[in-house]
Amino acid sequence: MLQQLLYKVGIKAVQGSTDVAVNSLHIDSRSVMSNSCFIAIKGVVVDGHDFIETAIKNGAIAIIVEQLPTMLHDGITYVTVDNTGVAAGIMAHHFYNEPSAQFKLVGVTGTNGKTTVATMLYNLFTKLGYVCGLVSTVENRIAGKVFTATHTTPDAISLNKLLHQMATAHCEYVFMESSSHAIHQQRIAGLQFTGALFTNITHDHLDYHKTFDEYIRVKKSWFDGLPATAFAISNADDKRGTVMLQNTAAKKYYYSLKTLADFKGKILDNSLAGLHMLVNDVDVHFKLIGGFNAYNLLAVYGAGICLGIAKDELLIALSSIEGAEGRFEYSVSKTESIIGIVDYAHTPDALLNVLATIKNLKRGHEKVITVVGCGGNRDKAKRPIMAQVACEYSDKVILTSDNPRTENPADILKDMEAGVNVVARRKTISIADRYEAIKTAISFATADDIVLIAGKGHEKYQEINGVKHDFDDKQVLLDLFDLLEK
Incomplete structure (x- = not known):
């Protein structure tokens, strides 16, 4: 019944009866069907009220609005909130039988590391024998079972439907990314979080949030709303x-490589063989590579402890866990021993972390050749910074197309080129075609170089x-490596 779905919703006014049965919830008018409830959300591009x-x-027999429409229909219930x-x-949480209350839900937010940390937690707890989502x-x-993801965090109705499927599958733990867009757009409203993790915050999504302070405020608002029963872990x-x-009511924990913290780490060795670390004074070897992954491992370790896993059992399982797809994945060509690394780094800080890790992995005079682009119709301010970072840490840089979307790739490259100083221009070229850019990078590489x-x-x-x-x-990288062998 609509009345039950509206429990704890901030209602301002009701016109019509809430004693009506609702078969489904929708935020897209095109998907509305008989006896459903339509929720008119003011989006970034369109307003559901229209x-x-x-x-x-x-x-639709029930309409949820922030402002009543000028024309009202008999037999339709209008609820102003x-x-x-x-x-x-x-409402979605109620409609799908409060799925997040049926398992332990842990969210991860931050500019970089969300996917790796959430995926590692899923792999870790699956390895420990738990049913996970x-x-x-x-x-x-x-x-x-694997299902295609269309957004970092789905809309509220799709998300609760997905969580309901997880509850039906008897999941005991669910780990999810909580993007700043999802927090700001209230996609995670109503969910009951057992824990929340913060990885870091750097320059990103300013095309949406407009200012860095607003970006920070949005991330922080999620932690501000956590209950005292939850735990919160921060870098x-x-x-x-x-x-x-x-300002969180949750129990606070911190992890660190540089200062005293609840979950303290120290890197003893970092190579292509993995990370050798001290974690709370325990000597452990991990499969993951790089200082940024040392932080990810500490975040995962902290969450495991907060979720009640014994330290020794946790570290043994964590030592064999691998990261998420497309996060510092590397391959080596057979004859030339060229190292190719694919990484999702699409912010200046993420690119800096990856290149700094590569610098630490070098054992001699290997060249570092970087192929990098920036997405179209997104934050333009980071474009010259991305190119600047790439030039600072690379011997050769190829600026190329990422996802240009509806922008002209040449315009994106021009924005990036603005971050290349006079000296760096000698080692930088722009190739709009991404395949040709990667192919050119491989052609520049010689034995033991890193692309x-x-x-x-x-x-x-x-x-x-x-x-x-x-x-x-x-x-593409693997195919080009194969061509080297022919």
Whole structure:
């Protein structure tokens, strides 16, 4: 009944009866069917209030709004609320039988590392024998079955439907990425989190949030809303790590490589063989590579401890866990021993972390050749910074196309080229065609050189003018390596 679905929703006014049965919830008027409820959400591009008439024609019997439409229909229930985004989350949670209360839900937020940490937690707890669910940028998983992901965090109704499927599959733990967009748009409203993790925050998504302060505020608002029964884990080495948790009611924990913390790590060795670390004074070898992964491992370790796993059991299992697809995945050509690395790094900080890791992996005079682009219709301010970072840490840089979307790749490259100083121009070239850019990078490489292909990672497509074309950086790399052998 509509009345039950509206429990805890901030209702301002009701016109009509809430004593009506609702068969489904929708935020897209096109998907509305008979006896359903349409929630009119004000989105970034469109306003759901403009499609109320369409929803009613398609069979909606209840409409949730922030402002009543000028034309009201008899037999239709109109509910005015403070925020329809919040209402959608709460109502969806009720409609799908409060799925997040049926397992332990842990969310991960931050500019970089969300996918790796969430995926590692899923793999870790699966390895420990638990039935788990995963909601991530790369894919969604339910008890080992893989489902394609369309967003980092789905809309509130789709998300609760997915979580309901996880509850039905008897998942005991669910790990999910909580993006800043999802937090701001209230897609996770109504969910009951057992724990929340913060990885870091750097320059990203300013095309959406407009200012860095607003980006920080949105991330922090999630922690501010956690209950006292939850735990919150933050990166003490991030400038905003303490700020993130300063107003949370949840129990606070911190992890660090540089200072005293609840979960303290120290890197003893970092090579292509993996990370050798001390974790709370225990000597452990991990499969993952790089300082950024040392932080990811500490975050996962902290969550495992907070979820009640014994330290020794946790570290033994964690030592064999691998990262997410497209995150510092490397391959080596057979004859030339050229190292190719594919990474999702699409922010200046992420690119810096990957290149700094590569620098530490070098054992001699190997050249570092970086292929990097920036997405179209997104934050333009980071473009010159991305090129600047690439030039600073690479012997050769090829600027190329990422997902240009509806922008002209030449314009994106021009923005990136603005970050290349006079000296760096000698080692930088621009090739708009991504395949040709990667092919050129391989042709520049000689024995033992390192080729980094950054920006797309796990993605299997390139979006150009609204069309997704098949393109897989890792497969392109492997194909080009095979050509070297012929």
